[in-house]
Amino acid sequence: MSKRVSFQHSRRPSLSRVRGAVVAAGLGTSMVLGAGAAFAAATAGSPGVASLINNSAAASVAQQAAVQGKAAKAAKVAEVAKEKAAKKAAVKKAAGWETPVSRYQLSASFGNDGSRWAHKHSGQDFAVPIGTEVKAAHRGTVVKAGPNGGGDGPAYGNAVVIKHANGTYSQYAHLAQIDVRIGETVKTGQKIALSGNTGNSSGPHLHFEIRHTADYGSAVNPVSFLHKEGVSV
Template sequence: MAFTRATGKHRRPSRIQRRTARAAGVAALATTGVIGTVAAPAAFAAEPSAEQTGLTPVVTMGDTVAQQIDAQAVAQQQAAEEAAAKQKAEEAARKRAAEVAQKAKEEAEKAREVKERAAREAERKRLNSFVPPISGSYVSTGYKASSGLWSSGSHTGVDFHAATGTSVHAVGMGEVVEAGWGGSYGNNIVIKMDDGTYTQYGHLSSIGVSVGQKVTPGQQIGLSGATGNVTGPHLHFEARTSPEYGSDIDPVAYLRSHGVSV
C-alpha cells in the first residue's frame, strides 16, 4: 500500500533537508568570517542585569591603573616607615641628651660635694692649726733669759722682733679672756685656746679684739708696739697653763708642739 507524506506548516523537514540547511549555514560562516553563536538552552540564558539583582557590578581596571595604585601604596608605606624611623631617632636622641644631661648633673654634684668636702677639711685643718704670732719674724730674747728688767729675775716668755705697727696674729683658735692694759705688759691680750692652754701678747700699740670674742688661727688681733716696761718695740709672747702670771711654759716648745717652726 502506498503512503502519502503529510503536508502543512507542522511537517518535519527530512534528513536531506536538515543536512542541506547546515551545509548552507557553514558556507555562509566561511564566506563572511563570522562565527555565529548557537543559541544556548534555557539553563544558560543571559544573567540578569544589576537593576534586576541590586548588586554593584565589578569594573575591571587596566594593568596601568593597578600599577599606579600599587606604586602609590608602596610610596605611602615607605613614607610612613620613614616618619616612624625619624620619630624613633628623635626620641632616642632626646633620651641620650637627657641621659647626658643627667650624668653631667650628677658629676657636677659629685664635684661640688668633693669640693665642699675638701674645703671643709681644709677649714678644719686651718682651725686646728697654729701659726707664729708675727709672720717672718724671729725670737730676739729667749725664754727664761736672766735680767734685772723683769721682776721675777727671768723672762717669762719670748720676744719677737717687730717694729711698731706690725700685725700680731692669734696663734690658734680660742676666745679672748683679757684685752686691755696689763701693767708692765702694757696693752696686752690673753686668749684661752681650744686645747685649754692660754697665750699672751704684750706691749701692743693697739688692740683689735674684745673679751668674749672668738678668734681663729692667723686672725689679726692687734699691732705690735712699745707700751709697758720695754726698751724698744717688740712683741712679748707667753704660753701659760692658766690666765694668771706665773703659770708660764716654754713658748717655743709650745709652738713647735703645734707644728709651728720657730
C-alpha cells in the same frame, strides 16, 4: 631601482644606532632618576624607613641627654665636695692655733739668758714693726688687758692674756694699742691689738707666751707648743 634600495639600506643602520644610543641614554637616566625617586618615595611613604630614621634621631637625642645629665651630676657632686671641704677647713681653722702675727722674724727665744730679764726669757719674741696687727692665736676669753702687763708687771708694758678652753693661756706684750677688754670672747685670728715697744723692750716686737695659768711664772716653750698644734713657726 637598485640605487634607491641601496640608499635606504645605507641609512637604516645609522638611524638604528642613533635610536639605540638615545634609548640607552634615556634608560640610564630613568634608572638614576628612578632610583632617587624610589628612595625619596620610600623615605616619605614607607612607615618602616621613616620609623627607622625617627628611632635613630630619638636615640641620638637620648644619648646626648644622658651624657649631659651625667656631666651635670658630676658637676653637682664636685660642687658639694668643694663646699664640704671649705666648711671642714673653716672648722679646722677655728679649732686650731696660729701664730699671733703673720709676717715676722724670730728674735729672743724661750729660755734665753740676758740682762733684760730677771730670770730666763719666758716667751718667744716676734720682731715686727710698731703697729703690726696682733691676732688671737686661738679662740678664748680675755682675762687680762691693760698697762703694767695687764697686772703681770711693768716689764711687759701693755699686755693681753687670753684663756683657752684646753686649760692654757696665751699672753701678748709690749703692745702699742689694745683692742679688746676683759671678759670679751675672741675668735682664732681675730685682731686684738697692735704691736709696739712698751715696757722693758729693746726694740719693736711682740712678746708671746703660752702659760698654764693666767699669771707670770707658768710659761712653757710657745714654739714647741705651736709645733705640737701643727703650726709652723
